[in-house]
Amino acid sequence: MDRLTIALDVMGGDHGPQVVVPAALNFLRATQDVALILVGKEEEITKLIPAGVLGDRLSIRHATQEVAMNELPSKALRQKKDSSMRVAIDLVKSGEAHACVSAGNTGALMATARFVLKTLPNIDRPAIMTSVPSMTGSTHLLDLGANVDCTAQHLFQFAVMGSETVTAVEGLAAPKVGLLNVGAEEIKGNEQVKGAHELLARSSLNYIGYVEGDDIYLGVVDVVVTDGFVGNVALKSSEGLAKMVRHFLTENFNRNWLTRLSALAAMPVLKRFRRKFDPRRYNGASLLGLRGIVIKSHGSADVLAFENAIHIAEKEIHCNIPERIAHRVGGQLDAERQQRPIA
Amino acid sequence: MDRLTIALDVMGGDHGPQVVVPAALNFLRATQDVALILVGKEEEITKLIPAGVLGDRLSIRHATQEVAMNELPSKALRQKKDSSMRVAIDLVKSGEAHACVSAGNTGALMATARFVLKTLPNIDRPAIMTSVPSMTGSTHLLDLGANVDCTAQHLFQFAVMGSETVTAVEGLAAPKVGLLNVGAEEIKGNEQVKGAHELLARSSLNYIGYVEGDDIYLGVVDVVVTDGFVGNVALKSSEGLAKMVRHFLTENFNRNWLTRLSALAAMPVLKRFRRKFDPRRYNGASLLGLRGIVIKSHGSADVLAFENAIHIAEKEIHCNIPERIAHRVGGQLDAERQQRPIA
Known part of the structure; x- marks a missing residue:
């Protein structure tokens, strides 16, 4: 393939082709050189594509x-060898695509990607990372649910992967890394977190120490590291709060003609608010630590959100994320190992 | 004491007497029969009290x-036997007060309360619970940081304490209880959560199963149970997001005269928004599972927020929370034990 190519799992997510195909068409219009492969049921996909659009930059893989969405990962892995998700990942493995994007079941996506692509050397477990808005720009948070029980070493690897990715994608020379804990005092936290704190403190990362939940949004650090259980709850609870706030504002500005009029007056600020906190602009989480680029879109993503996830895939291809992590992790973990007595 | 009496740790929190004394005076004006004991440095406290106010309903305990705020709990326990925090808790132990409120260091407060008051029978560990606004009213969340590593049995006890307290305080016959997890599928979650799920499923609680982070705010359940690490991060990350939203709205409505004018027009909705999401209205977390009532105020609480925490203490006295939990936990845990084979 001479052209950057991204495979899309068309059947994944709550809306399948209805969202993925229009997002692909928008993406093609917005970019110049990237090609997309739509993976899924050919008949359903073809219906949604205007005549003359299929060609060099847009193809279908049946x-x-x-x-x-609720399928057991193990079952998906064993019994769905010709699923749109699996074939999209296979295309990355074979080199026909440089990355793939899926809005499907997270557990199945991670299990399949790990099985097909394999993890990078020195990485025990891949992690899922996303960015969220912060007071000063955005913060990257990982892990988001791939790993519910983590050792100190796992958390340390997540920190290295997160830092390296943010360096590449955001152009920050030394992203500030924080470890999520329940308090800033050294006495707090569980054993895994304390162990990771020690590993990070003597690493070459720009580690600033423990951070608390509110720091995710206050812009104190660029990368927040935690285990998948905590990260997932932090992200989802924020999503719930944001949904409640939006619901409240919509409902209250629509109460009567007076409030509707006031909403009109406040429109410039409300629009800016909507844009700043629009979760669609942050859609697209990276599966880091694999020998290939896999981007997870939110299952309920709409066209704009899914298109955003494709743009993230493109960016990670340009930045060579897996190669960069492999390089960094090799170095980091070797340095780390030299400091530890041989067991 | 014939009158309901609440002891206040005047020196605790970021602002000490400057906040606690005015909050106490406001509380006295707002209620009729409750007495307050201000515990702390007499000289500092006296200066803040208008002449003629000290008497039956307001006294000082030096x-x-x-x-x-950053003192090690163990050090506070050993070396601060005449601290305002310790003396306030001692007053609950001796029966001179029915409850105490402190905005001091959470770790020290929990350690001291546990040491002085002791836990209830059948309760392994006390937990911290607060309420947060939800789409349908409010949700109670526990634990919030007292316990970073929890077994299934601990989580189960938290659920029983939370449910019983919400029944008493909110008047709900069978509060809906959810267990926080990373996904609704049974396969997800760590061992402790899966174990608690099984205990809860065969309990007499109105257990509706796993919930995710966003459900805290969507009003799906009345009580959300999790360990202290996850609960603390969920609450703090929500606080961070809320702070960012408020900051954004304030800044953007103050950009120029046009936006300030539009804020004026939108004032009724913005006021309602501010009120609904005002964290001060939710200030006051309960330390549950102790042989006495202890309420933790946020360290940065202002006068309104601290007054709210005193009202929560009053409510818990009226509801006899420790006695109710003791009764319920005895029953619950006994029933639970009968179902388990004797080890």
């Missing part, structure tokens, strides 16, 4: 199966 | 020491 896949007969789909992974359900 | 305490020579203070617990610093």
